[in-house]
Amino acid sequence: TQLLEQSPQFLSIQEGENLTVYCNSSSVFSSLQWYRQEPGEGPVLLVTVVTGGEVKKLKRLTFQFGDARKDSSLHITAAQPGDTGLYLCAGASSNDYKLSFGAGTTVTVRA
Amino acid sequence: SAVISQKPSRDICQRGTSLTIQCQVDSQVTMMFWYRQQPGQSLTLIATANQGSEATYESGFVIDKFPISRPNLTFSTLTVSNMSPEDSSIYLCSVETFPGDEQFFGPGTRLTVL
Numbered sequence: 241t242q243l244l245e246q247s248p249q250f251l252s253i254q255e256g257e258n259l260t261v262y263c264n265s266s267s268v269f270s271s272l273q274w275y276r277q278e279p280g281e282g283p284v285l286l287v288t289v290v291t292g293g294e295v296k297k298l299k300r301l302t303f304q305f306g307d308a309r310k311d312s313s314l315h316i317t318a319a320q321p322g323d324t325g326l327y328l329c330a331g332a333s334s335n336d337y338k339l340s341f342g343a344g345t346t347v348t349v350r351a
Numbered sequence: 352s353a354v355i356s357q358k359p360s361r362d363i364c365q366r367g368t369s370l371t372i373q374c375q376v377d378s379q380v381t382m383m384f385w386y387r388q389q390p391g392q393s394l395t396l397i398a399t400a401n402q403g404s405e406a407t408y409e410s411g412f413v414i415d416k417f418p419i420s421r422p423n424l425t426f427s428t429l430t431v432s433n434m435s436p437e438d439s440s441i442y443l444c445s446v447e448t449f450p451g452d453e454q455f456f457g458p459g460t461r462l463t464v465l
Contacts, residue, residue, distance in 0.1 A: 270451070271451075273453060273454070275456075280458075280459075280461070281458055281459065282355075282443050282445075282456035282457050282458045282459045283394070283443075283456045284456070285352075285453055285454070285455060285456075288453050328393060328394070330394075330454075332451065337382075337447070337450050337451040338384075338396060338399075339396070339454055341393045341394045341395075342393060343392070343393045344392075344393045
């Protein structure tokens with residue numbers, strides 16, 4: 241099992257502020273996926289990054305994959321209450337394609 | 352993407368009983384997985400459900416406790432056997448259309464064992 245560390249564990253911010261969530265590992269991943277999970281729901285896939293150094297933007301969300309494919313970050317600009325949720329990163333091994341999940345970051349955006 | 356449904360969505364069970372959770376996908380998929388998410392924690396992979404053969408279990412999970420069936424490419428079941436309060440969790444199934452593809456998750460089954 242490849243260990244993924246997410247930080248911070250909890251994040252509470254005011255609407256309109258920016259936030260960044262980090263996902264780090266000592267292992268190399270073939271790809272990395274970010275999910276958001278709301279209470280009572282399953283995780284919903286936000287993005288997959290596969291190339292070292294890749295940057296993907298989805299509206300106010302920016303995802304980066306480290307050059308060495310060991311780490312990633314999620315940046316949210318001008319956060320809104322609808323961004324509240326548990327953010328999970330998950331790395332895929334090139335050997336067996338199983339996902340290893342980080343512990344998650346609980347984000348609360350206050351109106 | 353794939354549309355995944357799970358039944359039941361939640362249940363409250365007595366200690367010592369068993370519960371079977373169903374996972375249905377709207378299209379044929381190669382890979383199906385079962386995860387457990389304990390309260391306030393991340394996802395832990397229980398097993399990979401293989402079509403036509405026994406499931407492949409992760410360390411710490413055994414077939415006697417979590418028997419899995421996968422009769423075809425769109426359906427799988429997970430049974431939680433001889434339940435104890437420690438089995439109270441959200442159980443999630445996920446699918447990959449092809450190995451190494453993106454994983455999509457069902458809505459989960461919230462299990463409470465008294």
